[in-house]
Amino acid sequence: AVPRTPAAARTYELDRRHVFHSWSAQERISPMVITRAEGSWVWDDYDHPLLDFSSQLVFTNLGHQHPRVVAAIQQQAATLCTVAPQHANAARAEAARLILSHLPDTFEKIFFTNGGADAVEHAIRMARLHTGRIKVLSAYRSYHGGTDLAINVTGDPRRWENDHGAAGVVHFFGPFLYRSPFHATDEAQECERALAHLEQVIALEGPGTIAAVVLESIPGTAGVMVPPAGYLRGVRELCDRNGLVMIADEVMAGFGRAGRWFAFELDDVRPDLVTFAKGVTSGYVPLGGVAITGPVLRTFDDRAYPGGLTYSGHPLACAAAVATVRAMEDEGTVAAADRLGRDVLGPGLRDLAARHPVIGDVRGVGAFWALDLVEDRASRTPIAPTGGTSERMGRITAACRVEGLLPFVSSNRIHVVPPLNISDGDARAGLAMLDRALGAAEG
Numbered sequence: 001a002v003p004r005t006p007a008a009a010r011t012y013e014l015d016r017r018h019v020f021h022s023w024s025a026q027e028r029i030s031p032m033v034i035t036r037a038e039g040s041w042v043w044d045d046y047d048h049p050l051l052d053f054s055s056q057l058v059f060t061n062l063g064h065q066h067p068r069v070v071a072a073i074q075q076q077a078a079t080l081c082t083v084a085p086q087h088a089n090a091a092r093a094e095a096a097r098l099i100l101s102h103l104p105d106t107f108e109k110i111f112f113t114n115g116g117a118d119a120v121e122h123a124i125r126m127a128r129l130h131t132g133r134i135k136v137l138s139a140y141r142s143y144h145g146g147t148d149l150a151i152n153v154t155g156d157p158r159r160w161e162n163d164h165g166a167a168g169v170v171h172f173f174g175p176f177l178y179r180s181p182f183h184a185t186d187e188a189q190e191c192e193r194a195l196a197h198l199e200q201v202i203a204l205e206g207p208g209t210i211a212a213v214v215l216e217s218i219p220g221t222a223g224v225m226v227p228p229a230g231y232l233r234g235v236r237e238l239c240d241r242n243g244l245v246m247i248a249d250e251v252m253a254g255f256g257r258a259g260r261w262f263a264f265e266l267d268d269v270r271p272d273l274v275t276f277a278k279g280v281t282s283g284y285v286p287l288g289g290v291a292i293t294g295p296v297l298r299t300f301d302d303r304a305y306p307g308g309l310t311y312s313g314h315p316l317a318c319a320a321a322v323a324t325v326r327a328m329e330d331e332g333t334v335a336a337a338d339r340l341g342r343d344v345l346g347p348g349l350r351d352l353a354a355r356h357p358v359i360g361d362v363r364g365v366g367a368f369w370a371l372d373l374v375e376d377r378a379s380r381t382p383i384a385p386t387g388g389t390s391e392r393m394g395r396i397t398a399a400c401r402v403e404g405l406l407p408f409v410s411s412n413r414i415h416v417v418p419p420l421n422i423s424d425g426d427a428r429a430g431l432a433m434l435d436r437a438l439g440a441a442e443g
């Protein structure tokens, strides 16, 4: 085996001795050391370049080390590193204005948080105070964050060991035609049945007890399930009819990932609250937030909002957000992601599926795709269990690394979620690596 570079060896040794990692059995992990990064590439412990088809945790929407975002952070650091949240600040005010300029005009203000989970926590808190109700409905196949309430509204297995004490969280099935919970045979039927199911859940839980429906506009970590046309509009209609706040979680799908500024635009719908994080700063400095519409805002006109954070709207993070959004505007990044999905990733992944029987389904839009890997296409049995892995999945992941590709791997899926501004050449090179990796791993 090739030895790690001396600096990476030291980092690895210190990490293993002193750092406690997320979602992991601490003695069973071997973290990759990333020593540097540029655009769509990162360099590992051995100074090997890897093409980043993961955007890390789906957040480097502008790739690594975008010069305008780096410069904005440096400039803000030189001017004013930090202020307390009760003071007004230029970077924060401008970030709020810019973010709102890409949302429907029903959105009036932004409450800034440190990341996605706390954005979800605060959106739910606002909805509860606004409606005077407690219950929250969320989808089984979803991820909303790692804090107490956010992990309880989450649907995926990371919830299981944390599922205690959250009052009033009720899960429902969202649409997912490939593994239809409704035995549907086409998208329209899946949509209709998923909405009928949600309508029943609302009726049986008691509409007068429910504050909000919280859902990812496109469920991301759970498998990039783009909802059928009309589903989000149907949820909006159910929320209107029952007085529920509609919270769209755009933490992963937002800021261009789905080829739109926000993924709910794909179904031409207007949520009441939108949560965001990740892509808003391309992940360079942690930032999240809740975008708020008029009726919810009015609740807090004369009544103090009972919540806050020491670092709400931190100037370094907000300066990064301003530079990220301006760079995306000037460089046409959102349209580029849309085109990338149509011209390169969609056709390329479908071509891989034509040649690799392990690929059961190809789903996605923009720079947001998943390959659903199956034992055989007839049974659609996943090659790894939900929330787990398998020897076969491990082989495919390892083969990607040997090829020089860093994909986002979850359960039985490979998510293809590169930076939105990846070049066509790099995107095609990554697809070729994936092709060879599947070939090698599958023999």
Ligand code: PLP
Pocket: 057, 114, 115, 116, 117, 118, 120, 143, 144, 145, 146, 216, 220, 221, 249, 250, 251, 252, 253, 277, 278, 288
């Ligand atoms: N919501 C969604 C849709 C997410 O994908 C994530 C993270 O992956 C979160 C919320 C939580 O965000 P954070 O990890 O920044 O707290």
